[in-house]
Amino acid sequence: MYGAQLAALYDALYQARGKDYAEEAEYLTDTVRARVPAAASLLDVGCGTGAHLETFAGRFGHVEGLELSEEMLQEARRRLPDTPLHQGDMRDFTLDRRFDVIACLFGSVGHAADQDELRRTFACFARHLTPGGLVVIEPWWFAETYLDNYVSGDVVTPDHRTIARVSHTRREGPGSRMSVHYLVADQDTGITSFTEEYTHRLFTRDEYTAALRAAGLEPEYLPDVQSGRGLFLATVKES
Incomplete structure (x- = not known):
């Protein structure tokens, strides 16, 4: 999946279908700033071809990307030659710094195969988050809202x-x-x-919430944004 043939036309296709990466990244930046005004660094997990990162790079002092598909990552490297981009799995990665914001968009987190993988993913995010930082997650469709066929x-x-x-x-x-x-x-x-x-x-909304809390994060859910899937915003729980 996400092979070379798709990577070569991915951005042109989705932009022509109406996806506005710059507008989404601006909205997400405003949403982050409302909660963490001093946020200066961002990691985009599942960054794909780097289309969101292109805007984030102008809004945060330091940005990086992580992507499992090497073919998609090659497109991102062409777009953002000066941005650190890493080939890696959201469920188990180790970078040499922490970030004020960790974003995982476009339903990428739904590729976790089960609740254990979802908890591992969020725990990995939490390990890479600075104190007072924010995790931003666009889920795949919830089990209770998914339309079959x-x-x-x-x-x-x-x-x-x-x-x-x-x-x-x-x-x-x-x-x-x-x-x-x-x-x-x-x-x-x-x-x-x-x-x-x-x-x-197809996780339920409650399963996302439970997995975030198991990772030591306290979530807030914003409905009816990001094409209707909504957004989870999560910060480290106060002890």
């Missing part, structure tokens, strides 16, 4: 290419599996197609 489709022409994307998401055990088919028509290379599959665990 959801179908989506778009055809966009962001540049010299026409890109068609169709997807079907179905429930599979305690999670969801999204099958996505891409068809790309390029003036120079002709027509190509490829498929990808993504699995997410």
Whole structure:
């Protein structure tokens, strides 16, 4: 999943579909500043191609990114050649500094396979957080709000290419599996197609809250933002 073919068109596709990375990053920055005005450093976990980081880099004194997919990370390195970017797993990574803000966006945290992995992920975040810092998490759809057998489709022409994307998401055990088919028509290379599959665990809102608290974090939930999935904001619990 998140292979080289997708990485090469990811930003053009999602921006053409209406995702405004800069606007989202500005909103998240304002949300962070309202709670931690002096926040100066940020780690984007699951940073993908670095599209959010590009804006964060102008709003925080120091930013870094962590991404599991090396193909996506290559795109991020081209976009942000002077930003520290790390290949690593959100469930178990070790960096040599702590951050005032740790963000994990676009439902990436839903790739945790079970509650144990979710707790390990949040514990890893907590270890990399400065005192008084803030964790910002955009969850995948909650088990109680997930729509089974959801179908989506778009055809966009962001540049010299026409890109068609169709997807079907179905429930599979305690999670969801999204099958996505891409068809790309390029003036120079002709027509190509490829498929990808993504699995997410369907945690409940209460399970996210419990996992954050198990990691020593006290969460707040903001509903109806980030395409309707909402946001968790969490700080270290006072002893």
